[in-house]
Amino acid sequence: MANSPEPSSALYYYYLFIFKQLEVARKYTDYHTEKFGYKKSNVDFIYGYIEKLSEAGLKDSSFDIIISNGVVNLTPDKTAVLKEAWRVLKDGGEMYFSDVYANLNLPQELRGHSVLWGECLGGALWWKELLRIAQEVGFSTPRLVTARPFNVDNKDLLELLGDYKFVSATFRLFKIPPDCPRTKCEVIYNGSVRGCEQQLEFDANYTFQAGEVVEVDEETAAILKNSRFAAKFTIQPVSTSKTAAVPSGQRCSGQSKASEKASSWPFCFQDL
Secondary structure: OOOOOOOOOOOHHHHHHHHHHHHHHHHHHHHHHOOOOOOOOOOOOOOOOOOHHHHHHOOOOOEEEEEEOOOOOOOOOOHHHHHHHHEEEEEEEEEEEEEEOOOOOOOOOHHHHHHHOOOOOOOOOOOHHHEEEHHHHHOOEEEEEEEOOOOOHHHHHHHHHOOEEEEEEEEEOOOOOOOOOOEEEEEEEEEOOOOOEEEEEOOOOEEEEEEEEEEEEEHHHHHHHHOOHHHEEEEEEEOOOOOOOOOOOOOOOOOOHHHHHHOOOOOOOOOO
């Protein structure tokens, strides 16, 4: 490999670790193919950078869903990551990811701190920046699923961080066609998602009970109509003669504007 790191460098051992992981994963592909009853493998293991998925051979509009856990904060260019994710997703596709977020925009001296970076703190995105970047790239409003405090126990790091606080949060981003009509709708979940037959916890705002009518805002309706969830719901325009019933399991009512829905985030960040 051209420009390979020196064998004594930390970067060398990082690359060695990554390639060892790939080696183990590929070694057991046939085993898991047989164990789970597939005639051929439905998994590929590819080496590449999440900011440069095209260099790894991932084509435009070729994936239904991207799942990421604690990785985006370890790249310095979050915008490039989301742009590449949007590029490779099909219309209606989703990026479902968990990461660490900060209550404020971190200064460069904290972002450049090697220990904080390694602890997933130095690269933490200010949660309001996620909203801006997602909309700039073309995603729907980020939908908060869960959030909890990300505690720092090291006294030296706490002193260094001062008033900066962090949460671990899971968001859903959907790639919805820009020309898709956006109108309020009444939806009924049909209970056909495996493991969620009685109710579907969609995000922090919506839990859909099977068989019950829920009125949803314009953006939620557009997502349900144009994503892999379309077959899981009966969807119709809001009736002008009646108000949709709100199931007891729903955490809060739908709001008329996506930007207003985004403003509900702080309830999970209120302790920051």
